[in-house]
Amino acid sequence: MVLFNRRQTLGLMGAAAASLATPAIAQNKKIVVGALNLASHSGSFIALERGYFADAGLDVELKFFQAAQPMAVAIASGDVDFGVTAITGGLISLADKGAVKVFGGALTEEPGIEGQKILASNAAFDAGVKTPKDMDGKRFGVTTAGSSFHYMGSKVAEKEGVKLEFVPLQKVGAVIGALKSGQIDAWSIVPNIAGGLTGADAAHEIGIIADYLPNYQVTTLFTSAKNASDRREETKAFLTGYNRGAADYNAAMVDKTADDADALVEIIHKYVYSDQPIETASASIKAGSMRLSKNAALNLASVRDQLSWFQSEDLVDKSISIETLVDTSYVDIIEN
Amino acid sequence: MDIRLDAINHFYGKTEILKDITIDIPSGKIVCLVGPSGCGKSTLLRFAGGLEKPTSGRVLQLGEPPEGCLNTLTYVFQDFALLPWRSVRGNISLVLEDHGIRGTKADAIITDVLARTRLTDFDKALPKQLSGGMKQRVAIARALAVNPAVLLMDEPLSALDSQTRELLMDDLVTLWTRTPFTALYVTHNLAEAVRLGHRVVVLSRRPGRIREIVEIDKPLAERGYADADLEIIQKHLWDLMRDEARAAEEELIDV
């Protein structure tokens, strides 16, 4: 395992990209990629629509899920080959059972780039919850115990020295509803959804996650343990295609060094906010832009922190090691 | 108290069911009503008890009901109509409760009617434990408990096998001999009619009309099984009814 820090990673980027761009042996291999209808999955969308997967010799079919958890199960069952999603207790449990492996990073919190927001409901805000410090004893919405929301809320609470009551609501939609109606007091969520809520005066922003988890590896690339160990060529081919998609996204949407943002929005709009007219969706998609790790570099420090948090909360078995969860042989590893 | 069915006519929609029926049921006598199936005899019984209304004509009570009568016109049903969740005693007490008769007063009445129907030992039994004949005796006991002016009996023995029927007929005769009661007794069984009826009214098939009224003078207590006098009357009744019964049998059912 080779360790890189961020600077080295940036320096070595070109070399890494070159090494990963080796042509795949497989041609037109049919693979299924799991995705959620969220802007954070744009890497897959762009790679598919711009033919980057095809260039890498893969015939990709996207399969959509409502939440991270079922996607992890679908990978374990072999129905989906590759997925992009947050590290959840379920994912770790499945890794422990030898079913899945994390092999790369995707969405990342990065200082200086607008990341996930902490929101307070209008009622709670009016009652004095103006900053995360004021959340003591409040109800914090999560989808399920062991979800990324649970992790974020817990980490924020720890740093602020407050106690939160975590309310499981299963689905993002239900959390939004509960926040709007004041059934819960606070929540953390990606910027485009947060922007939609605060823009409609349905909630107030009281903080940002990046202040608490500066290099938070929000989502990761993962696949079945079998793919990671036995089908390396396909996994590499997937990475090649995905990385090109992610690079396009970062350049146009995050770094704004490319000027094809509108073309990308058009691609993304096919999958995200597709029920809204593109004029409306465009703003949300742009507002929600967060960094996708360059060349799928994985912040192992963050992953390790997440794993130990899940273990400390008794959500997953304490004996699970980071090696069980992560296959570090595919991408650059960031250790800070 | 006597009862009179006065010029009764009845239609179901356009179908004429009963035509110009006038029958007197004198106090202390049993009047049997026989006729082919579908002649409207059960309908007539429902008129008599006020469960249904005839298209025209009246049912009259002549005189006052006897002292202590709780339910002037009381039915005994073919299917017994016992509440399966109540014991024998409970079934009888059911019809007393609504008249505010409870406790010792009710006990006295129940004990009396159970004794009269020879059911004293079975007062705690549930209907499911009883034979058909016993069930009907419970139903009769229940009817007697309200001390009715007139018993309206709707084929009370039809659901029973022939031996039980004979036994129950004996029981009814004994009951009547001890304390004469007034009854309108509907049956399709001619043997029952000649055994129990002081008067037998023969109805024709639909529309039901009175064919003949046969008076039987022989006292109930003297009538017996395979009684020669009764055989003659029964044969006469059968002669009146045979053709009609056959025609009725072959009719298509369209009610």
Add this chain to the structure above:
Amino acid sequence: MSDTAFANTPLAEETRQSEVRFRGGGFAPRNRRWVGFVVFAVLIGLAEIGTRTGFISNLTLPRPSDVLETIVQLYQSGLLFKHLVPSLTRLVVGAALGASIGISVGVMVGLFSYVRAGLVPLLAALFPIPKIALLPLFVIWFGIDEGSKYALIAFGTFTPTAVATYSAVDNVDRSLIRMGQSFGLSWFSIVRKIVLPGAMPGILSGLRISLAIAIILLVAAEMLGAQYGIGAYILEAGSLYDLERLFAGVVILSLLGVLVSTVIGIIERRLLGWRT
């Protein structure tokens, strides 16, 4: 051959003799309770052996002994009751509300033509609604705490109970009602002493189904905003892909179902001993 010759008719004994083949029997269920236990034991045994030998991967099924251990731990840590008490409270309050309203409405529908005309279409419209779909709405109406959970379970038990009750009232032997009328019983007496006891078998078998639905809905009710409860425990185990906890929760729910069914069985035996 004349009638009188019967005694002399010889049997065809000398020609050919064969016993009549028995072809009755069967189709009469008998009480063989132990077979049920054997089936359970064999299935659990197979799962245990399969998971121990690795024939069944730990991704497919948890090891039954591990599930048992999880339940024991749950009990020892006191968490079992922390989960069980709120669940049972929700179940009892919700089901009691739903069933009592259901029975009242069912009786009304059974007795009054106008109520029937007005409510039967409504019940038919409400019955097939997946009550889970209304949970977010209930959260807004009744709050995210206990109110919405009671409401969901109550609503879920209400419709089957109401439908079972009114068909039970419909099926009360009319001749018994006629009898009551012929003895001059008051309307109220007829309802109380004839209609309700007569409808009781139907109501109780309806209740059997409603209460099973209540247990199903318990898990749904605990989807939103419940930190403790068997349903919440199962959902959490599911999202963590923790099969031992998942099955432990499922076993507890099953036991709850068996318990409810047994209780109704006892009530049936006590109240419906009169049935043949």
